[in-house]
Amino acid sequence: MNLQFTPEENTFREEVRAFLADKLPADIQRKVRFGQQLNAEEHVRWQNLLSERGWLAPGWPVEHGGTGWSPVEKHIFEEECAAAHAPTVVPFGVNMVAPVIIRFGSEEQKRHYLPRILGNDDWWCQGYSEPGAGSDLASLKTRAERDGDHYIVNGQKTWTTLGQHANMMFCLARTDPQAKKQAGISFLLIDMNTRGISVRPIITLDGAHEVNEVFLDNVRVPVANRVGEEGEGWTCAKFLLTHERTGIAGLGHAKQALRHLKSVARRQTHRGRPLIQAPSFREQIARSELELMALEVTNLRVLAAARDGGAPGAESSLLKIRGSELRQRLSDLTRRALGPQALPFFADFLAGDDDTLDDDQTFAAAATAQYLNRRKLSIYGGANEIQKNIVAKTILGM
Ligand SMILES: Cc1cc2nc3c(=O)[nH]c(=O)nc-3n(C[C@H](O)[C@H](O)[C@H](O)COP(=O)(O)OP(=O)(O)OC[C@H]3O[C@@H](n4cnc5c(N)ncnc54)[C@H](O)[C@@H]3O)c2cc1C
Structure with missing residues (x-):
């Protein structure tokens, strides 16, 4: 290799x-x-x-x-x-729904949606999770009942990332409540401007408006907007999730975060010398750097296998767990390196509307928001505990 x-x-x-x-x-x-x-x-x-x-x-x-x-x-x-x-x-169009349309969509759907995704004409969001269906996605309750050439969709989706900008949503809905959990689900493409859809913001710990709740109240969706056969949405859903996890280790972002942490630790002082020279902090940076190098080599091994004709499987779960933990730790160390300077953050700053801060102040203002925002990394794309279950089953054979 x-x-x-x-x-x-x-x-x-x-x-x-x-x-x-x-x-x-x-x-x-x-x-x-x-x-x-x-x-x-x-x-x-x-x-x-x-x-x-x-x-x-x-x-x-x-x-x-x-x-x-x-x-x-x-x-x-x-x-x-x-x-x-x-x-x-933004992954929802180009990296998520498009591969599903290419694999399972009709010729008409390919002709209509793919050029629009490449041209950034549509903004897509992902309507999978519901208040009672996250890790156990197949227990979703949103209903789609047939009425002639349409489905009437009722239910609630949650954590819908950037749904406030979206004009299209790909959505899992139950078309057969009698069938076994996974069997009664269909994959629908829904125009967000249809009557009966409302989007309500969820403001996260970092003060950001990144996620939303989406309510569907008697929403009429043409049957022609179903991808694949009725009741076969779970096949599309699983196919899409493998695409979602690709690249989720975020190695490039972790490397960038490490460079930033080192530059902060060089500028901050601790007992009269740069923080990066304080043994305990230096050790934590070194440990993170070593783990990052190990993660990179693992990632290259997985990529090399894929280059030689293999396909990344459960290894992507390993990469997701280690990559997300490392990025969370780096944001934590940066916040600690900045000490009290990391405390304030302002809505104006997050939106980029405050140009009164110099570069150092801007980095300090970002540190707490980023630390809080990075908590999401171990939850979305399949929570880390779920990834560990996958590793246990498929790699360790438990
Ligand atoms: C910032 C953010 C953006 C998101 N964006 C979207 C989006 O755009 N569209 C969308 O559809 N969804 C989105 N999600 C939802 C995300 O996919 C879910 O949050 C995730 O699948 C976990 O589901 P849950 O929140 O319902 O937690 P739960 O499934 O209720 O899990 C709660 C805890 O229990 C653990 N747990 C659950 N089951 C098991 C098990 N079998 N074994 C061991 N531990 C278990 C979990 O790991 C977790 O720690 C987003 C989430 C976040 C945080």
Whole structure:
């Protein structure tokens, strides 16, 4: 197994770097660098630039507009984007619903939705979780009852990320309440402007409006908007979740967070010398760096296997657990390195509307918000406890 990058892969890295240096808008880069929230226009502006370059949909087959990149090239691309403070692509359209439409959708659905996703014409959100259905997703209660050419959908979805911007939602709904849990579910594409849909914000601990509740009250959805057969939504749902976990280790982000932590620890003082020289803090940074190196090698091993024809399986659960724990620890160490300076955070700052702070103050203001925000990493995309169950079953055979 060869863990070195090939000369072609190194050339590709240079190409990505040059593109980012040339095209990433400075205002967007600054917001990402300081952990501020992007608005919808900023997300779309960046995604349009990727789309123009043909790089928005690395995971798609080439005939539909994909890049044809290998898993290693995708990894290099993600790593360089994180290092350059480029925004993460909003995944719900391009990385989640699109692969499902490509795999299970009708020709008509492919023709209609895929070009719109590549052109950033639709903003998608994910309607899976419900108040009583998260880890145990198959116990979802949202109902879709047939009425001629339509379904009438009633229920509630929750934790709907960026649903406030969405004009489309892919949604799991129960079409057969008599069938066994997983068997009675269908996968529906719902226009968020349909009468009967309301979106209510959930403000998270960091003061951000990132997630929502979505209420569906007698919402009429054309049967033509069902992907796959009636009652086969669970197959689509599982297929989509494997795509959701890809890249969730967030290695590029972890590396960036470590660089930032070191620069903070060099500037902060402790008993008259830089904090980075204090033995106990230095040891914690070193331990995190070693774990990050181990995670990177594991990630490269998984990628190398995929490059040689294997497919990442339960290893992606391992990467998700370790990557999310590490990113949480790095945000915790950064907050502690900043001490009392990390305490304040302001809604104006999060929105990027406060330009009175200098760079040091801005990083300090971001630290607490980021520490709180990173708690989500071990919950979404399948909680870490669930990933451990997967590892136990599929790798350890328990
Ligand atoms: C920031 C954020 C954004 C999200 N965005 C979306 C979105 O856009 N769309 C969407 O549909 N969902 C979204 N989610 C929901 C997410 O997928 C769920 O929160 C997640 O699946 C966990 O479900 P739950 O919150 O209901 O917790 P529960 O399933 O109730 O779990 C509670 C705790 O019990 C543990 N647990 C549960 N079952 C087991 C078990 N069998 N063995 C061991 N431990 C177990 C869990 O690990 C967790 O610690 C988001 C969540 C967050 C936090």
